Amino acid sequence: MTSNLTERANIVVVGGGIVGLATARELLTQHPDLRVVIVEKEAELSTHQTGHNSGVIHSGIYYKPGSLKAKVCVAGHRAMLEYCDAHHIPYRLCGKVIIAVDESEIAALNELYQRGLANGVQGLELVDPPRLREIEPHVVGVKAIYSPNTGIVDYRRVARAYADDVRELGGQIITGLRVSRVEERGPETIVRTTQGDIRTRFVITCAGLYSDRISGDRANVRIVPFRGSYYRLSPESSDRARALIYPVPDPRFPFLGVHFTRTMDDEVLVGPNAVLAFAREGYTRWHVNFSEMAETLMYPGFWKLAKNYWKMGALEMYQDFVKAAYVKTARRYIPELSSKDFLPGRSGVRAQALDRNGVMVDDFRIKGGGNVIHVQNAPSPAATSSLIIAQTIAAQAQSQFGL
Numbered sequence: 428m429t430s431n432l433t434e435r436a437n438i439v440v441v442g443g444g445i446v447g448l449a450t451a452r453e454l455l456t457q458h459p460d461l462r463v464v465i466v467e468k469e470a471e472l473s474t475h476q477t478g479h480n481s482g483v484i485h486s487g488i489y490y491k492p493g494s495l496k497a498k499v500c501v502a503g504h505r506a507m508l509e510y511c512d513a514h515h516i517p518y519r520l521c522g523k524v525i526i527a528v529d530e531s532e533i534a535a536l537n538e539l540y541q542r543g544l545a546n547g548v549q550g551l552e553l554v555d556p557p558r559l560r561e562i563e564p565h566v567v568g569v570k571a572i573y574s575p576n577t578g579i580v581d582y583r584r585v586a587r588a589y590a591d592d593v594r595e596l597g598g599q600i601i602t603g604l605r606v607s608r609v610e611e612r613g614p615e616t617i618v619r620t621t622q623g624d625i626r627t628r629f630v631i632t633c634a635g636l637y638s639d640r641i642s643g644d645r646a647n648v649r650i651v652p653f654r655g656s657y658y659r660l661s662p663e664s665s666d667r668a669r670a671l672i673y674p675v676p677d678p679r680f681p682f683l684g685v686h687f688t689r690t691m692d693d694e695v696l697v698g699p700n701a702v703l704a705f706a707r708e709g710y711t712r713w714h715v716n717f718s719e720m721a722e723t724l725m726y727p728g729f730w731k732l733a734k735n736y737w738k739m740g741a742l743e744m745y746q747d748f749v750k751a752a753y754v755k756t757a758r759r760y761i762p763e764l765s766s767k768d769f770l771p772g773r774s775g776v777r778a779q780a781l782d783r784n785g786v787m788v789d790d791f792r793i794k795g796g797g798n799v800i801h802v803q804n805a806p807s808p809a810a811t812s813s814l815i816i817a818q819t820i821a822a823q824a825q826s827q828f829g830l
């Protein structure tokens with residue numbers, strides 16, 4: 428198998444999540460003669476973040492104006508809708524509200540609204556309680572942002588369509604093959620895998636929760652996995668949330684806070700929270716990988732983060748273990764709900780890059796050098812933005828690799 432690949436690949440893309448698939452698709456669209464191979468360690472594509480997210484097509488409100496996230500999310504939202512239309516993938520523009528529950532949250536809400544406008548998000552409205560009740564009759568708040576164009580989709584389905592495009596464009600997707608290292612040897616690049624080496628010209632890594640291991644810049648940036656667990660509302664109570672209901676997020680963190688999300692299957696998810704995962708692919712509280720935990724604990728950046736935010740971390744952990752505390756947080760927005768309405772749900776693990784100084788890397792980060800490009804940080808809203816992230820990577824590949 429390895430020697431066949433040697434003859435075939437100009438570019439190896441590591442990772443068969445939504446970013447790797449979109450990138451391979453974009454490269455093949457722009458350069459039909461390229462021989463592109465995606466290598467994915469799992470037996471199936473989209474097994475990790477892409478298959479465990481909230482399914483929201485974000486409109487681009489939250490992100491710092493001028494940041495890569497802001498640019499690619501607003502354009503990505505548009506591109507995602509066009510792609511779904513062209514490929515008959517169902518989605519719903521169900522709209523979203525961000526709620527200030529009391530006066531203390533209004534200043535931050537207004538700031539968020541200004542951010543959304545600065546980012547060019549269409550249709551944003553600041554709404555008062557009567558208008559809020561028209562949109563979400565069961566939600567309480569003193570003021571809210573209404574974003575009518577925020578939507579929902581099943582990203583596994585989108586990723587499957589990208590994979591179909593890749594194959595149709597002549598790309599190859601190999602599953603069940605783990606990459607252990609990428610080595611540049613002059614004009615050639617060697618991709619070391621569990622089943623031998625692949626020789627290629629160029630490599631682009633989109634390895635999500637393992638992006639730091641592959642990128643070889645581990646002294647300066649590490650992935651810290653944050654598990655997000657959801658409850659789901661019982662069928663009898665799920666009409667309490669018509670669409671998407673979000674809190675005003677804490678600006679110190681890249682996460683959006685526990686929210687209500689209606690899915691394409693008409694379930695209402697409540698969450699995700701954000702607790703340190705004890706394994707990079709640790710989807711339950713009890714899943715522990717000691718060597719990965721040790722890696723996190725030995726990274727100086729982790730201790731700087733822990734020193735600054737231990738209170739927040741402890742609270743998240745408490746809410747994770749004590750259902751009543753989680754329910755209390757969610758009931759701030761929909762007080763009619765009670766504990767019996769919250770049923771156990773699924774969970775996901777976010778790949779969050781952390782720098783040496785304990786700062787969580789907020790923006791998307793794509794780093795290139797020589798024959799290799801590494802996607803070092805692609806957290807939310809990377810699913811929404813995937814088509815435009817792919818264009819950004821393809822443009823970098825064009826200039827860096829001289830395609």
Ligand SMILES: Cc1cc2nc3c(=O)[nH]c(=O)nc-3n(C[C@H](O)[C@H](O)[C@H](O)COP(=O)(O)OP(=O)(O)OC[C@H]3O[C@@H](n4cnc5c(N)ncnc54)[C@H](O)[C@@H]3O)c2cc1C
Nearest residue numbers: 442444445446468476477480481483606635775806809811
């Ligand atoms: C709980 C949660 C909720 C979210 N909600 C949203 C949302 O509503 N909207 C939104 O836009 N975004 C959301 N996101 C973010 C979004 O899901 C991710 O940003 C996006 O899926 C990242 O895609 P990716 O391809 O980079 O990573 P992944 O989907 O994790 O893919 C990386 C792939 O690389 C493979 N891989 C890793 N190491 C190797 C190796 N050594 N060799 C071969 N293969 C390897 C993995 O197996 C995996 O398949 C959410 C994320 C989470 C976790």
